[in-house]
Amino acid sequence: MPVAATIRATMPPEGWQIPLFNELSNGYVEVVPNPIWKYLKYIPYSKPTKVHDQIQLYGIAKDLDDFCFKAVNTTSEKLSNMAIEASVWDLDGMCSYYKVHESFTMLPKTVTPIFKMDYPKSEHAKPVYFLLLKLYNKSNNRVL
Incomplete structure (x- = not known):
């Protein structure tokens, strides 16, 4: 989820x-995004029936800023032995940047700068690129 x-x-x-949250009879929540978010997948x-709403565990979102805050950046546990994988992709599916940063620790409820991305400049830059970030727990190699 991007920042607001x-x-x-x-x-x-x-x-x-922000999405609407419809409580179902079985106690689970159905999330209904606005049409633009739905179009963007x-x-x-x-x-529903598998995972309770993760956003509402932090309280009902009041607005866009609150929703985005509650969606990616907080945890109540220290994360150790982590790795982050960063890659940049163009619309043709070509990866023009890839780097892995390993073995760092993140404290709970904080922002932790890990690295500054030194992306090379290009004379033939494309108008759109996508940044893909993956946070891994190295002890079990699972993506968080």
Whole structure:
């Protein structure tokens, strides 16, 4: 989930509406994104009958800023022996940057700078690139 400033910079105001949360009779929550998020293949933080809504565990989101805050950056546990994989992709599916940073620790409820990305400049830069970040627990090689 991007930060709220990114959503405001890349979507029209009607895309700033946070998802609706419909409580189902079995106690699970169905997440209904706005039409723009749905079109962009929004992945909800719940799966009815399988996973309770992860956002609402942090309280009901009041607005876009609160929703984005509650979606990726907090944990109540120290994360040790972590690795992050960063790659940059263009619309043709070509990877023009790839780097792995290993063996760092992240404290709970904090922002931890891991690295500064030194992406090479190109004379023939494309208009759109995608940044893919994967956070791994090295002890079991699982993506968080």
